[in-house]
Amino acid sequence: MTLREQDASAQLTSRDFTERGDPIALFSEWLKEAEASEPNDPNAVALATADADGLPDVRMVLLKAYDEDGFVFYTNLESRKGEQLAANPKAALCFHWKSLARQVRVRGNVSPVSTEEADAYFASRARLSRIGAWASRQSRPLESRFALEKAVATETARFGTGKIPRPPYWSGFRIAPVQIEFWNNGAFRLHDRVRFTPHGDGWMKQRLYP
Template sequence: MESQDPYVIFDSWFKEARESELNDGNAMALATADANGHPSVRMVLLKGHGPDADGKGGFIFYTNLESRKGGELAANPHVALLFHWKSLRRQVRIEGPITQVSDATADAYFASRARDSQLGAWASDQSRPLDSRATFEARFAEVKARFEGRDVPRPPHWTGNIVSPTRIEFWQDREFRLHERWVFDCEGDGWRTQMLYP
């Protein structure tokens, strides 16, 4: 590995992925489990990453807290992330607990979204049954009319989560499935690094 700091390695790989992946180089699989340990996985978008002023930090994504994933995060605030960058033949696996970002951080990100995305956050009862696309489009039209001529505030049920990694694994494809794997385990204020058999 080119560094003993997993954030530095991730930054380098992520930059390459944003340039090489055809669509959504920031897409990641988010695995959660409910209170009974039943798993669920879906794709979300990474919206921030890296260490904070204390050198901790993590990986940020946003969601509706009333969705299925929101309920699972509330019941079991431990997740796994997976980035698979097929064009680079690389994967990054991340595990750790989640906490919500501050209201100020969530408000700032929500304000940066396209207006229709902001309106969609109000119109969608994410993960709940929907009788028809027309119903959703009518709700969107109602929300659009309600906020006509003014800023769209962040819904109280919509926020960001930050995954504070306890483990980060970098996987590089090699010929004949003789892959290269490096794992970083959080240890106090630093990281313990080791290679793994492929």
């Protein structure tokens, strides 16, 4: 089967998502379906930021929480994305679930999560991940892999079997959406696209040409 034949045979899901009015509830449904069909990291998402000069940057991160207030991820605040968000607190997300032929895009304003949220999430991480947060000087030059392994060993010895606190330079960000767009693959490139924007206490929905 050629790629064009595969595209022509694509079928929309039986549920017409374009009739839905709550983008957060719809996102939750799609994410649960992705968790059942994606082989790895269904919560992986491309995060786009820009520096103070407006030059864009993009990388993959993991979504760790979401609700009506926004979408949350965690990082080293001294990393490139941390510095960019400090200078320009706006970002975009793009989820792509190939197994479902679906995409969700989010654009919005960024704010730090609370200390309590960051502490609670950090405490839930695997012990080696918590040690890694202390050992890694994320985004900065690394002279060798050995240097990183040495830093991990040093931090492992320092904490021993005791409690590992959250580093002061490690926390999370919440993206409060000003747009959420859902895309569902359709045959012959006639995809379904629906964009939600906040409106009063709810959302305004608009269909878009593919």
